[in-house]
Amino acid sequence: MNLHADPAAFAEPDDGIAKGAVLLEIRNISLAFGGVKALTDISFNVRKGEIRAIIGPNGAGKTSMLNVVNGFYTPQKGSITFRGRERRAMKPHHAVGQGIARTFQNVALFKGMSTLDNIMAGRSVMMKRNILWQMIWHGPALKEEIAHREVVEEIIDFLEIQHIRHTPVGKLPYGLQKRVELGRALAMEPSLLLLDEPMAGMNLEEKEDMSRFILDVNQQRGTTIALIEHDMGVVMDLSDRVVVLDYGKIIADGAPDQVKNDQGVIDAYLGVPH
Amino acid sequence: MLYRTAGQFKTSYAEDHALFPVRQDAMLLGVILLFAFVILPLTASAFTFQALLIPVLIYALAALGLNILTGYAGQLSLGTGAFMGVGAYACYKLITIFPELNIFLAIALSGFFSAGTGVLFGLPSLRIKGFYLAIATLAAQFFLVWLFQKWGWLYNYSSSGAIQVPNIEMFGVTVTGPRASDLVQYYFVLVVVCLVTWLAINITRGRIGRMWKAVRDMDIAAELVGINLMRAKLTAFFVSSYIVGVSGALFVFMWRGAAEANLFDISLSFRVLFIAIIGGLGSILGNYLGAFLIVALPVVIGAVPAAFGIPISSSTVEHLNVMTIGALIIAFLILEPHGLARLWAIIREKLVLWPFPH
Numbered sequence: 152m153n154l155h156a157d158p159a160a161f162a163e164p165d166d167g168i169a170k171g172a173v174l175l176e177i178r179n180i181s182l183a184f185g186g187v188k189a190l191t192d193i194s195f196n197v198r199k200g201e202i203r204a205i206i207g208p209n210g211a212g213k214t215s216m217l218n219v220v221n222g223f224y225t226p227q228k229g230s231i232t233f234r235g236r237e238r239r240a241m242k243p244h245h246a247v248g249q250g251i252a253r254t255f256q257n258v259a260l261f262k263g264m265s266t267l268d269n270i271m272a273g274r275s276v277m278m279k280r281n282i283l284w285q286m287i288w289h290g291p292a293l294k295e296e297i298a299h300r301e302v303v304e305e306i307i308d309f310l311e312i313q314h315i316r317h318t319p320v321g322k323l324p325y326g327l328q329k330r331v332e333l334g335r336a337l338a339m340e341p342s343l344l345l346l347d348e349p350m351a352g353m354n355l356e357e358k359e360d361m362s363r364f365i366l367d368v369n370q371q372r373g374t375t376i377a378l379i380e381h382d383m384g385v386v387m388d389l390s391d392r393v394v395v396l397d398y399g400k401i402i403a404d405g406a407p408d409q410v411k412n413d414q415g416v417i418d419a420y421l422g423v424p425h
Numbered sequence: 426m427l428y429r430t431a432g433q434f435k436t437s438y439a440e441d442h443a444l445f446p447v448r449q450d451a452m453l454l455g456v457i458l459l460f461a462f463v464i465l466p467l468t469a470s471a472f473t474f475q476a477l478l479i480p481v482l483i484y485a486l487a488a489l490g491l492n493i494l495t496g497y498a499g500q501l502s503l504g505t506g507a508f509m510g511v512g513a514y515a516c517y518k519l520i521t522i523f524p525e526l527n528i529f530l531a532i533a534l535s536g537f538f539s540a541g542t543g544v545l546f547g548l549p550s551l552r553i554k555g556f557y558l559a560i561a562t563l564a565a566q567f568f569l570v571w572l573f574q575k576w577g578w579l580y581n582y583s584s585s586g587a588i589q590v591p592n593i594e595m596f597g598v599t600v601t602g603p604r605a606s607d608l609v610q611y612y613f614v615l616v617v618v619c620l621v622t623w624l625a626i627n628i629t630r631g632r633i634g635r636m637w638k639a640v641r642d643m644d645i646a647a648e649l650v651g652i653n654l655m656r657a658k659l660t661a662f663f664v665s666s667y668i669v670g671v672s673g674a675l676f677v678f679m680w681r682g683a684a685e686a687n688l689f690d691i692s693l694s695f696r697v698l699f700i701a702i703i704g705g706l707g708s709i710l711g712n713y714l715g716a717f718l719i720v721a722l723p724v725v726i727g728a729v730p731a732a733f734g735i736p737i738s739s740s741t742v743e744h745l746n747v748m749t750i751g752a753l754i755i756a757f758l759i760l761e762p763h764g765l766a767r768l769w770a771i772i773r774e775k776l777v778l779w780p781f782p783h
């Protein structure tokens with residue numbers, strides 16, 4: 152039985168990729184909506200164990216890039232190689248099945264469900280008891296439920312959201328919703344975590360908390376993270392490598408310091424025409 | 426202090442998963458069950474059984490079925506009446522073809538026929554949502570009632586076009602047909618309803634219930650956590666239609682005694698939908714509260730003026746009833762979309778704090 156109930160499950164996800172090797176390879180991806188070119192010939196990679204930031208001005212194509220990676224959008228050109236397996240296009244269930252979890256720019260939680268249920272939902276695919284066991288409840292179904300509940304409670308403790316465990320998430324302030332959404336993604340025990348502006352709309356204190364969680368997830372669990380963020384301070388502090396998009400093209404890719412001083416990047420952010 | 430939660434601490438997740446983490450809830454249920462199984466049967470008149478108790482239970486069951494689909498999985502259906510009909514006709518054919526079949530088993534099996542029909546007519550839900558899906562289920566409603574009328578085999582080619590429930594015995598006791606006693610039929614329905622409710626509670630509180638609610642609240646995110654939308658929706662149609670089908674079989678075999686096609690027309694669908702809405706979408710308890718309200722209302726409207734010696738015609742009762750139900754629906758949709766179940770939850774919260782509101 153594969154219940155992942157023991158805390159050891161939080162050790163590095165076993166995806167058969169050595170730390171520092173390429174986990175995700177994006178090659179020559181192009182994506183257009185009608186006449187709008189959202190992405191043009193994008194190539195970059197994400198290494199196992201790193202925090203990779205994707206930055207760029209509004210409308211640069213950052214969210215579209217994540218949507219391609221987790222299979223919401225099908226690119227017209229290019230390929231994606233994840234954990235050594237090449238695909239022309241991901242499908243959402245491939246992405247989930249292979250261990251890609253994500254959060255959204257505009258929180259996509261199950262509004263009518265409690266914090267606990269939202270995070271438990273992240274473990275849906277790992278729960279196997281069929282409808283007949285569910286109907287009887289007592290016995291295997293309950294046992295499975297409790298085993299997963301224990302893992303979820305650890306995530307709840309880790310994110311310090313014990314007090315809102317039973318609150319419907321629709322009633323929570325935005326900052327906490329973002330935290331719950333991170334919890335749901337963590338519950339999937341992903342090997343690649345995609346975060347779309349995890350700190351948007353947060354105050355300084357909330358941002359510091361969230362930064363700490365992201366770093367802890369990366370360091371303690373060895374989860375590889377690709378994140379989109381507008382706050383440059385946060386990006387510089389958190390990320391190992393940064394890729395910069397502008398008008399759907401890559402204009403820089405490298406270490407944070409290097410990118411920060413790149414003239415092309417500075418121009419893009421200042422809106423210098425080109 | 427009716428509801429004291431103080432001092433009731435949970436020391437394990439198993440206890441937190443108990444149906445009634447608060448002791449008073451379990452006691453309240455105990456009292457209700459005592460009434461349902463002992464006190465009411467001892468005291469109720471034939472009229473109470475026929476006009477109140479049996480229909481409340483059957484309507485509550487139908488609403489529970491609909492609620493799984495609409496309240497939990499977020500798929501609107503206007504075909505409940507027809508699916509009840511599928512259960513009823515299936516049961517009728519089963520006992521015609523297999524006269525030796527135990528009636529309890531026949532009713533349990535007939536649910537599978539409506540479950541299958543439900544999945545079939547639920548297929549469009551994989552493509553369309555909300556209003557358009559409602560229209561698709563409406564088409565099912567009209568098609569099935571038409572079929573009940575035209576397909577003579579279903580009613581054994583009887584000249585009236587109606588089905589007549591025969592006397593059927595179970596363990597030497599007549600449970601259906603003209604010779605069955607109210608008490609026996611009441612107990613039969615009560616046992617089935619309790620059993621199905623328990624199973625429904627179990628399904629909705631675990632993985633599958635979460636899966637349905639996730640699809641209801643945000644299908645894109647549900648897909649993202651690996652929930653198979655097709656499977657989630659079709660299991661909801663299956664389970665929902667199964668329960669609705671069983672309620673339809675009970676409706677005819679344990680209450681009406683006879684039926685023709687138009688018994689299952691759109692007004693029955695709406696009646697069940699109103700019960701689910703007034704009771705509270707996404708709740709199990711609400712179906713009972715809603716059914717009680719809808720079934721008891723005309724009885725009360727008819728009885729109260731009479732008790733004061735005011736003559737009231739049956740057509741006036743009918744008009745008053747329809748107007749009141751309409752007003753209630755509007756009031757609930759605007760003021761308390763989560764229905765009576767939510768009102769009870771609020772009262773319960775107040776009782777937990779009472780008499781110290783802070």
Ligand SMILES: Nc1ncnc2c1ncn2[C@@H]1O[C@H](COP(=O)(O)OP(=O)(O)OP(=O)(O)O)[C@@H](O)[C@H]1O
Pocket residue numbers: 184187188189207208209210211212213214215216256
């Ligand atoms: N589903 C879609 N249909 C049509 N156009 C789209 C769609 N999704 C994105 N686009 C377009 O693609 C371009 C890139 O959008 P995207 O959301 O990826 O930008 P972004 O970098 O995430 O911006 P922001 O910082 O504002 O979130 C925009 O011009 C946008 O209008």
Ligand SMILES: [Mg+2]
Pocket residue numbers: 213214215256
């Ligand atoms: Mg974006």
